[in-house]
Amino acid sequence: GSAPAIVHAQTALRWRLASSFPKSLDTIYGTAEVFAKKVGELSGGKFQISVHAAGELMPAFGVVDGVQQATVEMAHTAPYYFFGKDDTFALGCSIPFGLNSRQMTAWMYEGNGLKLMRAFYAKYDMISFPGGNSGAQMGGWYRKQVKSLEDIKGLKMRISGFAGKVLERMGGVPQSLPGGEIYQALEKGTIDAAEWIGPYDDLKLGFNKVAGFYAYPGWWEGGPQFDFFINHKAYEGLSAEYKAIVEAASAYAHIDMQAKYDQRNPIALKTLVAGGTKVVPFPKDVMDAAFKHSMDIYSELNAKNPEWKKIYEDLAAFRKDQNLWFRFTEATFDRYMQSVQL
Amino acid sequence: GSAPAIVHAQTALRWRLASSFPKSLDTIYGTAEVFAKKVGELSGGKFQISVHAAGELMPAFGVVDGVQQATVEMAHTAPYYFFGKDDTFALGCSIPFGLNSRQMTAWMYEGNGLKLMRAFYAKYDMISFPGGNSGAQMGGWYRKQVKSLEDIKGLKMRISGFAGKVLERMGGVPQSLPGGEIYQALEKGTIDAAEWIGPYDDLKLGFNKVAGFYAYPGWWEGGPQFDFFINHKAYEGLSAEYKAIVEAASAYAHIDMQAKYDQRNPIALKTLVAGGTKVVPFPKDVMDAAFKHSMDIYSELNAKNPEWKKIYEDLAAFRKDQNLWFRFTEATFDRYMQSVQL
Numbered sequence: 001g002s003a004p005a006i007v008h009a010q011t012a013l014r015w016r017l018a019s020s021f022p023k024s025l026d027t028i029y030g031t032a033e034v035f036a037k038k039v040g041e042l043s044g045g046k047f048q049i050s051v052h053a054a055g056e057l058m059p060a061f062g063v064v065d066g067v068q069q070a071t072v073e074m075a076h077t078a079p080y081y082f083f084g085k086d087d088t089f090a091l092g093c094s095i096p097f098g099l100n101s102r103q104m105t106a107w108m109y110e111g112n113g114l115k116l117m118r119a120f121y122a123k124y125d126m127i128s129f130p131g132g133n134s135g136a137q138m139g140g141w142y143r144k145q146v147k148s149l150e151d152i153k154g155l156k157m158r159i160s161g162f163a164g165k166v167l168e169r170m171g172g173v174p175q176s177l178p179g180g181e182i183y184q185a186l187e188k189g190t191i192d193a194a195e196w197i198g199p200y201d202d203l204k205l206g207f208n209k210v211a212g213f214y215a216y217p218g219w220w221e222g223g224p225q226f227d228f229f230i231n232h233k234a235y236e237g238l239s240a241e242y243k244a245i246v247e248a249a250s251a252y253a254h255i256d257m258q259a260k261y262d263q264r265n266p267i268a269l270k271t272l273v274a275g276g277t278k279v280v281p282f283p284k285d286v287m288d289a290a291f292k293h294s295m296d297i298y299s300e301l302n303a304k305n306p307e308w309k310k311i312y313e314d315l316a317a318f319r320k321d322q323n324l325w326f327r328f329t330e331a332t333f334d335r336y337m338q339s340v341q342l
Numbered sequence: 343g344s345a346p347a348i349v350h351a352q353t354a355l356r357w358r359l360a361s362s363f364p365k366s367l368d369t370i371y372g373t374a375e376v377f378a379k380k381v382g383e384l385s386g387g388k389f390q391i392s393v394h395a396a397g398e399l400m401p402a403f404g405v406v407d408g409v410q411q412a413t414v415e416m417a418h419t420a421p422y423y424f425f426g427k428d429d430t431f432a433l434g435c436s437i438p439f440g441l442n443s444r445q446m447t448a449w450m451y452e453g454n455g456l457k458l459m460r461a462f463y464a465k466y467d468m469i470s471f472p473g474g475n476s477g478a479q480m481g482g483w484y485r486k487q488v489k490s491l492e493d494i495k496g497l498k499m500r501i502s503g504f505a506g507k508v509l510e511r512m513g514g515v516p517q518s519l520p521g522g523e524i525y526q527a528l529e530k531g532t533i534d535a536a537e538w539i540g541p542y543d544d545l546k547l548g549f550n551k552v553a554g555f556y557a558y559p560g561w562w563e564g565g566p567q568f569d570f571f572i573n574h575k576a577y578e579g580l581s582a583e584y585k586a587i588v589e590a591a592s593a594y595a596h597i598d599m600q601a602k603y604d605q606r607n608p609i610a611l612k613t614l615v616a617g618g619t620k621v622v623p624f625p626k627d628v629m630d631a632a633f634k635h636s637m638d639i640y641s642e643l644n645a646k647n648p649e650w651k652k653i654y655e656d657l658a659a660f661r662k663d664q665n666l667w668f669r670f671t672e673a674t675f676d677r678y679m680q681s682v683q684l
Binding site: 044240267321 | 380383384385386439442443445447448449450451452453477478479480481540558559560561564581582583586587589590591593594596597598600601602604605606607608609611612621623633658662663664665666667668669670671672674675676677678679680682684
């Protein structure tokens with residue numbers, strides 16, 4: 001291909017960003033707006049990015065194709081949506097029993113995460129920038145409490161992508177449903193359970209009215225990262241200054257999403273509990289089965305997907321060290337704070 | 343005072359930043375360099391900030407005076423160093439049994455933290471930007487293991503500022519020593535114990551060679567935040583674009599410090615343990631006594647310092663909600679990951 005024309009620092013520029021999320025998901029969709037606003041401020045208004053909700057320019061799951069084909073210059077999405085193209089996408093977002101939010105950011109910024117994922121995304125003519133994290137999500141809504149692994153057998157559960165593979169091996173029946181259809185399916189009993197995000201987002205969709213049990217932890221989403229994907233040629237056409245602006249605006253947006261979730265989730269959780277929702281832990285045999293099946297799946301992927309293997313092994317070594325360290329001062333401080341009357 | 347002249351977006355500008363840290367503390371000192379580099383990139387090289395180590399332009403603890411008097415345009419420091427001016431400074435950094443790293447960032451970005459602290463710092467003619475967090479620090483190095491509260495009685499311990507008040511009420515004898523003098527004092531037995539930061543920084547100073555026990559958690563520093571302080575007039579003189587650049591470069595540096603600590607601490611911890619260091623938890627009676635005395639001190643401060651009271655009460659309400667929420671999915675996910683063979 002031809003070398004991209006370099007956009008000079010002061011050039012007025014308009015880009016379009018396709019989000020995989022609806023406007024109603026203000027936390028995640030809003031992160032792209034925070035990003036676009038910062039880019040505008042940092043460029044003195046000269047670099048303008050318009051944010052488009054899922055479906056407006058392309059379907060939610062069409063944004064990688066859209067960026068690759070340069071239909072839009074960039075997207076904001078959850079990389080694991082694209083595990084159907086290649087399971088490796090999930091490593092840049094969240095895999096069951098992966099990294100928590102802080103660990104994921106550390107892997108990206110100071111470990112090999114960003115470097116490795118960018119080398120992978122280059123095959124789709126895109127470059128990535130971390131663009132938010134929700135923190136550990138909840139384990140979903142259940143019409144009947146899951147009291148043992150037996151209760152997973154035959155359970156029809158709305159669960160997102162990659163985690164469905166694990167649920168299937170546990171005897172469950174994963175269902176793919178967009179956010180807007182979950183409520184009715186749960187109400188009618190077409191599905192027995194559904195996971196979405198966490199208290200703030202879940203409360204808005206009203207799942208507490210049609211399912212009584214809210215399980216934790218969301219072992220498949222300990223710290224999912226969202227990404228900004230930018231078409232490679234569009235990015236390479238930017239001046240050094242505009243490239244720096246994209247990076248710094250992403251960093252700001254990255255912090256902001258986690259902060260929003262941390263600020264809003266506790267308030268929503270109190271509302272849910274006051275309304276009668278039972279917040280219940282997954283039984284140990286469920287956790288252990290999910291862990292075992294996840295590790296089996298990773299071994300199988302290591303054997304058949306060299307791209308996955310290279311990145312997964314780096315993530316796994318990082319995860320081991322992180323958990324060794326976090327169990328001491330971080331976990332003990334947190335546990336003490338959670339045990340006292342505040 | 344006169345209205346500041348507005349620096350236009352394209353104006354070349356040179357600022358000086360006084361750090362409270364030595365260059366040898368590459369994690370924290372380095373954060374100011376990361377910030378300055380990003381400001382340069384974001385401005386196409388026109389806004390240059392030179393970073394000066396502690397002592398180069400002014401003493402480590404002189405930087406608030408330096409910024410207030412406009413000797414330098416800005417500083418990078420740990421706000422709690424200045425609790426002698428007003429205990430309220432500690433709330434912008436870390437108080438015993440305060441917020442963890444993620445919670446602190448959430449309080450700053452989405453709670454009232456930044457707003458309230460800025461209103462307080464305005465009295466010193468400064469505005470603040472979050473500029474890094476170390477995560478929960480370790481509880482220090484001990485020549486003899488602390489096995490009960492009795493062992494704190496008479497313990498001569500190097501401990502930083504505000505936490506010394508708590509140690510004193512527990513019967514300990516807090517000592518003020520710069521980082522560079524701790525090793526010798528521990529070796530000679532002039533002090534019985536010393537806290538510094540965490541594995542990565544502590545290993546570099548070699549404390550493991552002169553004290554065998556490394557305690558956790560650092561209950562006085564569950565998530566200390568570092569800040570960029572900018573002289574109010576210098577800041578108000580910036581164009582909207584340069585103001586946005588300062589904010590976004592700070593956000594990048596804020597993420598980067600925590601990521602550096604998270605990436606480096608586990609590796610250093612393994613080295614320490616391999617070298618014979620005993621990593622030991624504080625006994626419950628020590629934690630409980632520290633918690634009780636801390637809460638007493640906060641009550642006393644509430645009664646006599648209205649500025650403290652206003653901000654502490656906001657932080658305390660936030661802390662209560664955060665710990666209610668974190669105990670469910672975050673803590674349970676982390677605990678499970680720490681319990682399995684990875």
